Amino acid sequence: MMRFILPFVVFVVLAGFLYVGLSLDPRDVPSPLIGKAAPAFNLPELYNPTKKFSPEDVKGKVWLLNVWASWCASCKDEHPILVELARKNIVPVYGLDYKDKRSDAENTLRSAGDPYTLVLSDTDGRVGIDYGVYGVPETYVIDKQGIIQYKQTGPITHRNLREKILPMVAKLEKLP
């Protein structure tokens, strides 16, 4: 009897591991920045490059930092969701235009709509490195104290906006 039970148990355990593995996304590398202060930067605004923006400027507010680029295909999928979110006026979304040409970024926003409170140009991608960006789009939820509370790697979908990002924003809004 043992002859049959033992291989069967081994098989079930192995199949269990493989089944769980199927639903894991190897691209979703957990960010070490969660729970840490959003790295400081000082970047020019896209539309007004002489003006600079730093995360210090929005301390006391809950905000989203959305890393995007005009050359990024999945940013186009996520764009209408951001436009919709901006219309509802729930949370300010700051765009980090990652390794992009100014004119390309402006053209994209002109044709697809501009959901951003402010767009910042990270032309050489250095701020991206500080935020651990490895694939655009990526979105960070930053609280009133300037702490990164959540990171979405890959495009925002209706589902994770509804289930993760918006509840997180609502929760953080209630905190001092």
Next chain:
Amino acid sequence: MRRIFILLLCLMPLFAYAGEAKDMATDQVLEKRMIGLAEKLRCLVCQNESLASSHAELAADLRREVRELMTKGMSDQEIKDYLVARYGDFVLYEPPVKSYTLLLWFGPFALLLVGLALLLVQLRKRRSAMPEVALSSEAQQRASALLNNEKDN
């Protein structure tokens, strides 16, 4: 005229050496150190390639970053820490020994021990299943006769 032409042709190979990769630094020692370190780091875009061999744009940026940090005088360990603070342990090809990597590090050895134990148990079982039987003197004689016969041939 013809001689000059031939001479010029002979000089042609001098211009034919391969151009260096675009982001090579001028400092060869630094570049070697950078590549050495980058081989131990994972490119986050391709995931199965090292930072040294990846052609992804991010990898080029990170090589530039590593090079600059080295120029600033940071040690290899400091640079690793710098990258881990941004991208997590995932950038290291060799994961650090931590509570949640214990299984990864020592699991194979545990499996080996389990395998050896199972093998020993099986061998013991087999030995007890086949008890040694003493040969009767008649059989003994036949056996030696056969063996001796063999020798004579």
